[in-house]
Amino acid sequence: MTAHNDTAAANLAEDRDAAQRAQSELVEEFAFFDDWTERYRHIIDMGKALPELEDNEKIDDNLVRGCQSQVWFVLEKDAEGRLMIRATSDAMIVKGLIAMLLRVYNGRLSQTIANTPPDFIEALGLQAHLSPTRNNGLLSMVKRLQAAAAAD
Amino acid sequence: MSHNAPYDVQAVRADFPVFEQSINGKPLAYLDSAASAQKPRQVIEAMSDFMRHDYANVHRGLHTLSMRSTDAYEAARARVARFLNAGEREIVFTKGATDAINLVAATFGRHVMAPGKAVMISAFEHHANIVPWQMLAQERGFELLVIPHDDAGVLDQDWYARMLSEKDVGLVAVAHVSNVLGTVNPVKAMIERAHEHDVPVLLDACQSVTHFSVDVKALDVDFLAFSAHKLYGPTGLGILYGKSKWLNAMPPYQGGGDMIDQVRFEGTTYAEPPLRFEAGTPAIIETVGLTAALDWVDQVGMDKIAEHEAALLAYATHKAEAFQGMQIIGQAPNKVSVLSFHFDDMHAHDLSTILDQFGVAVRAGHHCAQPLMERYGVTATARASFAAYSTFEEVDQLFDALALARDMLG
Numbered sequence: 001m002t003a004h005n006d007t008a009a010a011n012l013a014e015d016r017d018a019a020q021r022a023q024s025e026l027v028e029e030f031a032f033f034d035d036w037t038e039r040y041r042h043i044i045d046m047g048k049a050l051p052e053l054e055d056n057e058k059i060d061d062n063l064v065r066g067c068q069s070q071v072w073f074v075l076e077k078d079a080e081g082r083l084m085i086r087a088t089s090d091a092m093i094v095k096g097l098i099a100m101l102l103r104v105y106n107g108r109l110s111q112t113i114a115n116t117p118p119d120f121i122e123a124l125g126l127q128a129h130l131s132p133t134r135n136n137g138l139l140s141m142v143k144r145l146q147a148a149a150a151a152d
Numbered sequence: 153m154s155h156n157a158p159y160d161v162q163a164v165r166a167d168f169p170v171f172e173q174s175i176n177g178k179p180l181a182y183l184d185s186a187a188s189a190q191k192p193r194q195v196i197e198a199m200s201d202f203m204r205h206d207y208a209n210v211h212r213g214l215h216t217l218s219m220r221s222t223d224a225y226e227a228a229r230a231r232v233a234r235f236l237n238a239g240e241r242e243i244v245f246t247k248g249a250t251d252a253i254n255l256v257a258a259t260f261g262r263h264v265m266a267p268g269k270a271v272m273i274s275a276f277e278h279h280a281n282i283v284p285w286q287m288l289a290q291e292r293g294f295e296l297l298v299i300p301h302d303d304a305g306v307l308d309q310d311w312y313a314r315m316l317s318e319k320d321v322g323l324v325a326v327a328h329v330s331n332v333l334g335t336v337n338p339v340k341a342m343i344e345r346a347h348e349h350d351v352p353v354l355l356d357a358c359q360s361v362t363h364f365s366v367d368v369k370a371l372d373v374d375f376l377a378f379s380a381h382k383l384y385g386p387t388g389l390g391i392l393y394g395k396s397k398w399l400n401a402m403p404p405y406q407g408g409g410d411m412i413d414q415v416r417f418e419g420t421t422y423a424e425p426p427l428r429f430e431a432g433t434p435a436i437i438e439t440v441g442l443t444a445a446l447d448w449v450d451q452v453g454m455d456k457i458a459e460h461e462a463a464l465l466a467y468a469t470h471k472a473e474a475f476q477g478m479q480i481i482g483q484a485p486n487k488v489s490v491l492s493f494h495f496d497d498m499h500a501h502d503l504s505t506i507l508d509q510f511g512v513a514v515r516a517g518h519h520c521a522q523p524l525m526e527r528y529g530v531t532a533t534a535r536a537s538f539a540a541y542s543t544f545e546e547v548d549q550l551f552d553a554l555a556l557a558r559d560m561l562g
Contacts, residue, residue: 036176036509041560044502069501070531090531091499092561093506 015112022104023120030124039124040093047095050102053088064137064144069094071141075148082107083149087141097126097138105145113149118142159460164452165541167192178511181546186331186359186490186537187515189384191445198444199386199437210436211410211427221436228439229426235446236376236393237367244392244399244426245434249358250280252377252392253325255429256354257284259402260375260394261323262292269322270295272315274307274337276330276524281356285325297321301527305333305482312342316349324353328360328376332521332535333482334465334490336360340371347372352398358382362539363488364458368393380438384540385445389438392429399425406431449540457540461489464538468547475554481533492535498561500532506560507534510553512546 033039053062053072062072069091076084085106087098104120105113121138165171170190171180182190202224208217210225226240233240246252261284265271271285275298289296297315301307307326315321324346329336343353352374360366361378368376375398380389394402404411404422408431413421422428449457468491472478481492494500504516515535518525525531536550 037556037560040506040509044560069499091501093502 012109012111015109016116019104019108019112019116023116023118023123026100026103026120027123043096043100044092045096046099047092047097050088050095050099051086053086057086058088064140069137071098071137073141073144073148075145077148078107080109082109083113083145085145094137098141101138101141101145108149110149113145159456161460161541161543165543167194167448168541169193169196171541175511175513176509179545179549181510181512181549183536183538183542183546183550184513184515185362185539185542186382186535188381188387189362189539190541191386191441192384192448194448195385195441195444199441202437202440207437209433224440224443225434225436228443231443231446232391235361237369238393239396241424241426242368242393242396242399244394244429245439246377246390246392246429247388247435248381248390249356249377249379250284250390252390253280253354253356254284255392255405256325256375256377256394257288259405259429260352260398261285261288263401263403265289265292265294265322267293268320270297270315270319272297272299272312272319272321272324272326274299274326275301275527276305276333276335276521277325277327278331278356278358278521281325281327282523294322295319298523299326301335303483305330305335305484305487307335307337309338309342313345316345316351321346321349321351324351325356326353327356327358328366329357329363329488330482330524331359332490332492332524332533333484334359334487334492335482335484336486336488338486339373343371343373359489363461365454374398380442380445383442383445384448386435386438386441389435389442394425396425399429402429404431405429408432410434452540458488460540461538461542464542464544464547465489465491467544468536468538468550471547471551475551476558478554481528481530489539490535490537492533494528494530494533498557500534502561503534503554503557506557507550507553510549510556512550512553514550 030039030042033042053074057074058072062074064071064073069089071089071094072087074086078084085102089095089098104118168190173180206217206220206224208221210222212218229243230240232243246255265288271289271294273281273285273296285296297319299307299312326337328339339355346353354375355373357366357376357378362383374395376393378391381387411423411428411431413423469480472480472491472493477495477497479494481494500516504514507514517532
């Protein structure tokens, strides 16, 4: 193995750990809340803090299909091959979910995105608490990220 | 319930087992009856008893169960005919209201429509009364005319009259009641006007037969479609009423068993209506459920249900007008049962998520009426809708939940 490959492997391991850590932190954060109103308030607060996209970025090409509310993703890879994600929705709770996805996946390497399933969704009980269509929306979002990460 | 007794909604509600549960620790406030109504135990039991004791295929055998099933199936047809004041042979069982409209498009429509002609619908149709005509218009090369409406949700009758005079209209296909706005269209006058030009009229009655008595003879309507599941009956069953003069002239819809007279490889002759349009084994058990549902509605009294729902709508509308930032979509003078609303600063999906945590079920989205959403410049609305079992407490629960949502999202 060359030094270059060693560095790449180390980078990838660190990247994966960071993604897993972000998921664990989310789960820990939510453990503080006793009832659903607090949990949703926290999701809504994260949504409010999410930077908005420009109007000219909220176009059909950036729409994620399979979401009942409107969700737009602007995805770019930087020189290192990390996926830079900017995204928003017209629904506040969905924006909060996007903010959580960003904490896990934004700026990560392709392999990390491909190999890190969004376990936090179930761990937070969002699977049960969010309506099925919205859950499909979340899954559609993750699929969109994975597809973008896999593309050159 | 005696004839003059006040409406006892708790007694009505007690017929619905679904309300014996709580959702997320709260009593269930089911305000989505316009999407589909809950089922009384009379319907559930009728279907279950039928499956236990009487079920077999219909119009097939001479054995006891086949005859019992055939009797029950044809009794359901007679029951629906009585419900609509129609003739028995004018009632066709379909898979649903959507299927009923598609049946008319595929048979009557394909037969009558040609380039240069037009089908007229309204701007607040359900997709089920838009897409079949669009598909047929593409196939046959005719024009689709869309009756506009004002902000309150009232159709432009002058425009309608003008188009009937100016264009070669082959069919008018409109909603009796809008599923989003609740507008009750003046269909008797619209049908009269269409008939002055010899134009037949199809009514999408999904949202009307559930809220008031509909008499096809008094309306003189040509076709009428509705679904059983919105009328306290089961899913998978729709009704098409068609005047005999049309049904007799119409070619078959789908080919298969039960719709034939004689089958030979050289050519097949078809059964008389309504069986001509009922290919294959129909939704037999569901028709038994529908009979029970119609009996249940009769027993409670459609007029009493209508009065109760009107009181609920007035109460909810009053609360909505006082609620900060709430815009009511659909304010026609004559409307029933639905309260659609929109907030500039709260998305319908956020609302319905929070409302669900509060045990409140409302519809959020485009309600299968995307052109209508565009008309009001919104992508989604929330809709509360009422039925025989809805209560004033449920309306209160809705507004308490909305206040909480306002607090959380604001």
